[in-house]
Amino acid sequence: xxxxxxxxxxxxxxxxxxxxxxxxxxxxxxxxxxxxxxxxxxxxxxxxxxxxxxxxxxxxxxxxxxxxxxxxxxxxxxxxxxxxxxxxxxxxxxxxxxxxxxxxxxxxxx
Amino acid sequence: xxxxxxxxxxxxxxxxxxxxxxxxxxxxxxxxxxxxxxxxxxxxxxxxxxxxxxxxxxxxxxxxxxxxxxxxxxxxxxxxxxxxxxxxxxxxxxxxxxxxxxxxxxxxxxxxxxxx
Numbered sequence: 001x002x003x004x005x006x007x008x009x010x011x012x013x014x015x016x017x018x019x020x021x022x023x024x025x026x027x028x029x030x031x032x033x034x035x036x037x038x039x040x041x042x043x044x045x046x047x048x049x050x051x052x053x054x055x056x057x058x059x060x061x062x063x064x065x066x067x068x069x070x071x072x073x074x075x076x077x078x079x080x081x082x083x084x085x086x087x088x089x090x091x092x093x094x095x096x097x098x099x100x101x102x103x104x105x106x107x108x109x110x
Numbered sequence: 111x112x113x114x115x116x117x118x119x120x121x122x123x124x125x126x127x128x129x130x131x132x133x134x135x136x137x138x139x140x141x142x143x144x145x146x147x148x149x150x151x152x153x154x155x156x157x158x159x160x161x162x163x164x165x166x167x168x169x170x171x172x173x174x175x176x177x178x179x180x181x182x183x184x185x186x187x188x189x190x191x192x193x194x195x196x197x198x199x200x201x202x203x204x205x206x207x208x209x210x211x212x213x214x215x216x217x218x219x220x221x222x223x224x225x226x
Contacts (some may be wrong), residue, residue, distance in 0.1 A: 032212060037151075043201060043216045091153060098212050099205065101143060101155035 002028050006094055006102025013109055021079045021105045023094035029074035030096040033036055035067075036049075038091040038104075050077040084109040112137045112204050117219035118130045123192045124225050130177075131187045131220045133202030141161075143205040144178065145214070150198040158200070185201065192224045 003026040013019050023033055032053045036044040048069050049057040056069035056087040056090045066088075077096075081088050093104040112173050113136045123129040135144070146158040161169045163176050173193075177186045190198055202217040 034213060043218050044155075044214075046213060051214065087196070093153075093155065095155075097213070099143075099157060099160070099203075099214065104153050104155075105112075106153075 002097030002100040004033075004094060004096050004100050004102040006105060008105060009103060010106040013107070015085055015109055017059070018028055018054040018080055018082045019082075019084055019107060021092055021094075021107075023077045023079070023096070025075045025096050025100050028097050030077070031074065033071065033094055034094040035069065035077075035079050036093050036095065039092065040091075044093065047079075050079075050094075054078075081107065085110070111208065112139075112215045114122060114202055114204050114215050114217035115203055116200075116220050118220045118221040120223070122223040122225055124138070125194060127192055128190045128220060129192055130189060131189075131200055131210075131222070133185045133187070133200075133217055135183050135185065135202075135204050135217075137183070137204065137206070140208045143207075144176075145203040146174070146176070146187045146207065147201045147203060147216075148196075148198045149219075154200075159187065165226050166224075189222070194224050194226060196222060198222060199226045 008020050009098045033050040035047045037042045047062050050071040051071045052071045071077040086108050089109045094102045115134050142163045144161045148156045148158050159171045173190045175188050199219045201219045203214045
């Protein structure tokens with residue numbers, strides 16, 4: 001079945017810095033991948049749709065300049081949280097191949 | 111826009127017993143997919159079961175089965191012979207058909223606690 005690898009599993013960064021999260025499809029080619037955000041004890045909320053070779057599609061209320069998405073190849077999508085603030089601390093998880101998820105990234109901004 | 115509702119925030123069950131989680135959804139689509147995911151403390155999203163709306167037969171996966179009522183837009187999950195390892199958050203999810211159909215809409219989740 002489809003396997004999605006996500007790195008890093010957790011990251012701590014200082015306010016004002018940028019953090020990149022990678023999502024790789026290991027055994028399939030992903031023209032589309034999805035990025036979700038999950039706050040503690042809440043459900044997953046779609047942030048954006050990552051499209052290979054074109055611009056990402058962001059959900060309403062998600063800052064495009066804050067959450068930069070790049071999908072330069074059929075096996076790699078990246079989410080960069082720019083100028084991170086403590087309120088950006090959350091669990092970020094990607095999916096591809098229909099309904100397969102990466103293992104998620106716990107981001108803590110201090 | 112589709113919406114998914116899980117009306118039970120938390121449920122507890124004794125080991126070896128059965129628990130049923132409810133899920134309702136709202137859509138104008140005729141063909142779509144429904145999912146149940148398990149999210150243990152590791153927060154990995156684990157696919158439990160999948161149902162295609164055009165299939166009348168309810169999906170089953172070992173101890174997990176669903177009761178899919180398309181007309182009522184209901185998609186409940188039954189966990190039989192509950193085990194301690196079933197303790198987790200469970201999310202119901204909806205996926206529309208089509209090229210953009212991989213976008214999932216999740217319910218709010220139900221926390222299941224299996225007691226020894």
